[in-house]
Amino acid sequence: MPAVTSGPPADTxxxxxxxxxxxxxxxxxxxxxLTGAPGAGKSTLATALAESLGPEVVALAPMDGFHLxxxxxxxxxxxxxxxxxxxxxxxxxxxxxxxLRAQGPDEVVYAPRYDRDLETSVGSALPxxxxxxxxxTEGNYLLATTGAWPRVRAALDEVWFLDLDPQxxxxxxxxxxxxxxxxxxxxxxxxxxxxxxxxVAVESLREGATRVVRL
Numbered sequence: 331m332p333a334v335t336s337g338p339p340a341d342t343x344x345x346x347x348x349x350x351x352x353x354x355x356x357x358x359x360x361x362x363x364l365t366g367a368p369g370a371g372k373s374t375l376a377t378a379l380a381e382s383l384g385p386e387v388v389a390l391a392p393m394d395g396f397h398l399x400x401x402x403x404x405x406x407x408x409x410x411x412x413x414x415x416x417x418x419x420x421x422x423x424x425x426x427x428x429x430l431r432a433q434g435p436d437e438v439v440y441a442p443r444y445d446r447d448l449e450t451s452v453g454s455a456l457p458x459x460x461x462x463x464x465x466x467t468e469g470n471y472l473l474a475t476t477g478a479w480p481r482v483r484a485a486l487d488e489v490w491f492l493d494l495d496p497q498x499x500x501x502x503x504x505x506x507x508x509x510x511x512x513x514x515x516x517x518x519x520x521x522x523x524x525x526x527x528x529x530v531a532v533e534s535l536r537e538g539a540t541r542v543v544r545l
Contacts, residue, residue, distance in 0.1 A: 339544075340544050340545060341543045341544055341545065343375075343378055343382075346375065346378075346379065346543065347378070347379060347382045347383065350362065350379045350382075350383060350388070350464065350466070351383060351387075353464055353487070353488065354383065354387050354388065354463045354464035355463075356463070356487075358463075359430065359431065359433065359462075359463060359464075359465065360463060360464050360465070360487045360488075361427060361430060361431065361464075361465045361466075361467065361485060361486050361487055362464060362465070362466050362467070362486070362487065362488050362489075362490070363466075363467050363468065363469075363472040363482075363483075363486040363488065363489040363490070364376055364466065364467070364468035364469075364472075364489075364490050364492060365468065365469060365470065365471070365472040365473055365489055365490070365491055365492070365532065365535075365539065366470075366491055366492030366493065366494070366532065367470070367494075367496075367499060367528070367529035367532045367533055368413065368470060368499075368503055368525045368528055368529055368532075369494070369499040369500065369502040369503040369506065369525070369529075370492040370493070370494045370499055370545070371492055371494060371502075371545055372468035372469065372492055373392065373394075373468055375468070375492065375543075375545075376390055376392065376466045376467075376468045377390070379466055380466065383464070385462070386461070386462065387462065387463060387464055388462065388464050388465075388466055389456070389458040389459070389462040389464070389465050389466070390441075390456060390465075390466055390467070390468075391426060391427070391430065391441040391456060391458060391465055391466070391467045392441075392443070392444065392467060392468050392469060393418065393423055393467060393468065393469025393470070393471070393472070394444035394451075394469060395423075395441060395442030395443050395444050395451050395452075395453075395455075395456075396418045396419040396420070396422050396423040396426075396442065396451065397412070397417065397418060397419075397444055397450075397451050398417050398418065398419060399450060399451070400412075400449065400450065403417060410524065411524055412449075412524070413470070413524060413525065413528050414524065414527070414528055414531075415470075415471050415474060415476070415477075415479075415528075415531065418471070420471070420474075420477045420478040420479055420482065421477070421478040421481075423469075423478070423482060424478040424479070424481035424482045424485065426439070426441055427467065427481075427482055427485035427486070428481065428485050430458060430465050430485070431485050433458070433460045434460060435460050436460070437460055438457050438458065438459060438460070439457075439458045440453075440454035440455070440456065440457055440458070441454075441455070441456040441458060442454065442455060442456070443455035443456050446506075447511075467486070470528060470531075470532045471531075471532065471535075472486065472489055473489060473491075473535035473536070473538040473539060474535060475535075475538075483538070488540045488541065489538070489539045489540050489541075490539065490540070490541045490542075490543045491536045491539035491541070491542045491543065492543050492545060493536075493542050493543065493544050493545070494545050496529075499529075500525075500526075503525050
């Protein structure tokens with residue numbers, strides 16, 4: 331009896347690295363977006379691509395650097411929804427990607443970085459040289475159609491949507507929250523509450539991706 335298969339085969343890291351290498355070989359600057367629900371592995375894959383291809387080939391400019399600061403979220407009553415689409419500076423993120431698209435030969439662009447331990451953004455933490463051919467950016471809402479998000483999508487050459495089993499993804503989220511200081515009960519509450527709501531919103535956008543990556 332033939333083996334029963336459950337769907338398309340998973341993408342391997344080696345294959346994804348080679349596909350990213352081909353993007354980097356295009357003339358000029360290429361910007362690759364990685365998106366998917368919280369916990370799908372976006373930052374892990376972005377880091378793996380950068381480490382595999384090296385800093386001369388890949389620079390990272392993650393969306394999470396544009397989290398609104400906690401005092402701002404507290405002031406507008408949104409701290410409990412941190413990570414929702416309206417808790418990011420979408421216009422600032424779009425402006426960064428537009429600038430990276432048109433980066434001059436003598437210009438260094440500095441992107442912000444999100445510190446998960448401090449739960450705050452660190453400005454001008456990631457220098458991006460004009461000689462780097464491939465910029466990888468990752469985040470939940472690259473395919474959103476409201477606010478300034480369409481300008482984000484317009485700056486991207488390709489968007490890969492990371493598809494991961496929901497149970498595995500939620501387990502990763504719980505582990506991440508615990509690793510960064512949450513007690514296990516609160517970590518589960520976040521993973522099944524705000525994180526799940528954000529995941530539903532992100533899943534509704536997958537049709538706008540140029541590729542679905544199954545991990």
